Amino acid sequence: MNIINSISRHRSLFLVGGALIAAALSLYSDPDHGWGTALSGLAILQGIWAVAASHWARKALMDYPEADMRKLFARASENPVGAGLALVAVSIVLYGLLGVFSPRAHAGELPAGAVKYMPVLKAEQVRLWPDHPRPVLLASLVEQESCISLRSAGCWNPGAKLKTAREEGAGVGQITRAYAAGGAVRFDALADLREQYGAELGALSWSNVYQRPDLQLRAVVLMSRDSARQFRGAPAMLEFGDAGYNGGPAGVQRERRACAMTQGCDPGLWFGHVERHCLKSRQPLYGGRSACDINREHVRNVFQVRPAKYITAWAAL
Template sequence: MSIWTYITRHRAVFLFVGTLLAALGSLASDPDSGWATALGGLAMLQGIWAVAASHMIRKKLLDYPAADMSKLFETAGKESTGAGLALIAIAIVLVGLLLVFSPRAHAADQLPAGAVKYMPLLKSEQQRLWPDHPRPVLLASLVEQESCISLRSRGCWNPGAKLKTEREEGAGVGQITRAYRADGSTRFDALADLRGQYGAELGALTWSTVYQRPDLQFRALVLMSRDSARQFRQAPAALEFGDAGYNGGPGGVQRERRACALAKACDPAHWFGHVEHHCLKSRQPLYGGRSACDINREHVHNVFKVRVQKYLAAWSVS
C-alpha cells in the first residue's frame, strides 16, 4: 500500500481531523494560554512512545515464524472458531492500548491546578537566580511539600496558603515563617531577614503584601533554597542537605553531619542512609504527633523521593 493511499483512507483522515479539532478545542478553552494543552500533548506522546516500544519488544520476543500475526489471522479466518479467537485477540490488544493511553491522556490532571499556573513563574525565577541548579525540578517538589496537605487542598500551590497558630505564621507557597515568644515578641522573622538580605529583589515583600505577591514568594523560595544548598556545595549531597536546612536550618544540618562523622560507617557527605539517621532535633510531638525530627526527615524524603516524579515532564516543557 502506497503512503498516499494510506493517508487518504477514511480512517486516517478521521483520526487526523479529529485530533486537530480536539487540539484546537483544547487550546481555545485552555485557561493557561496553552500550558495545559501542551502538557496533555506531551502526555499523549509519551503514550505513543510506550505503545511503539511495546510493539517493537513484542516483535523481538516473538520473532519465530509460528508467531507471525499476519499468518495467524489468515489461518484463523478460515473457520468460525479461529475467527472468534482472532477477534478476541484484537479486543485484548485494544484494551491494552486503552490502558496505556487513558492515564497518559489525563497526566496533566495529576498536577495541582496551581502548579499548572505558577510553574513557569517558578522556573523563570530559578533560571535567573539559580541557573546552575543541578536538578531544578526539585523546586516544584519543594513547593508541594511546603503548601500541599493534599493535591486538591485549598492551599496547594496557592500563594494565599497560610499556616497560623498562636506562636507561628507560615505564608504562601514557601511557608515563609515568623514565630513569637510566649510574651508576644518576635522570636524570628524569615521575611524580614530576606528583605534585609535581598533588598533589591525582595524589598516590596512585607507581611502586608506577601499573600498578594506570588512573584516575590517564588523568588524568595528560590533564594532560600539556593542559599541553604550553597552552604554544603562541597558535599555530593548538597541538595539534600540544603533541603533539610530549608526546613530546619543549615546550622542543625552541620551539627548532624558532625555527629555522623563520629559514628561508625557513617559518611557525612551523604544524606540518605547516613546523616539522615543522626537527627539531633527535638523528638517531642509538635503537629499530628510528629516531632521536629520526624518533620525534617520526612521533608527531605518527600521532596526527593515522593513528590518530584509528577513534575518531570511538565518542568521540561514549561
C-alpha cells in the first residue's frame, strides 16, 4: 500500500509523467531521427552515475562516526554552529567529488565560435544537404577539424591556421595545400574545390579564405556530403564518408574490400568492422600518431565524442 501511495503522489506522477512526455516530444522532434534523444538520455544517465559515484566516494572518505550525515542533520536541527559547519564541509567535499566524477558537467558550454557560426553551417546544410540523416555531425566535424581544445584560439575560428614548412591548413574545415621538398605545390584542396564547385565556391581563394567563413562552412558541407554519397548504399554511409573526408574515399573502399575478405567482418559497417582493417600508414606523423591512428580517431570523435554538446543548440536553430 505504501508503494502504491508513493507512486500515486502528485510529485511522483508529475516527475514520471513529465519525463515520459518530454522524452516522447524529444523523440518526435529529433532532427537526428532518435540519435539526439538517445545521446541526451545517455548524458542524463552519466549525470546520475556521477552523483552516485560522488555519494559513495564521500561515504568511503568519511567512514567515521563523527561524519555521519544523519547525526549531523539531527544535531543541526538543535542549532549548534559546529554541526552546521560540519554539514557545510561535507557539502563542499561532495561538490568537489561531483567535479571529479562529472567531466561532462560543462559539456553544454559551446565554443564562442560555434554560437556565432553554427547558424551559418546549418543554413548551408539545409540548402545543400537537406536529407542529411544526422546533420548535427557537421558541427562535430568542425570541432574535430579546428579545435585542439574548446578554449583554443583556433576553435571554430575561420582564421585558424595549421602551418608547417610542407603544409598549410586553413579555417574551420582545414582546407589544405601541401608543398614538395623544393617548394612547389604538391596538393591544393582549395583549387580542387573551386574546380569541382565553381558555382558555389568560385569566389574562394587563398587570398581571402581566412576572411570568408561562409565559404569555408559551405566547403565543409559539400565535401562531407559528396564523400558520404559515395557510400550511399551502406548502412554506415556517414561513418565511411567521414573517414573519406579525412583520408580519402578511395582508401575507405580498399579497407571495405579487406573487411569483406575477412570472416565475420561486415563491409557495410564501420565500428567494429571496417575500422579494424586500416590500410593507411602506421608510421608516426604528429605527436606519435600515424595516419591510421588519426583517421580512426577522427571518425570516433565526430560520431561518439563530440556531437552531444551541439544537439540542443542545433535543434533550436
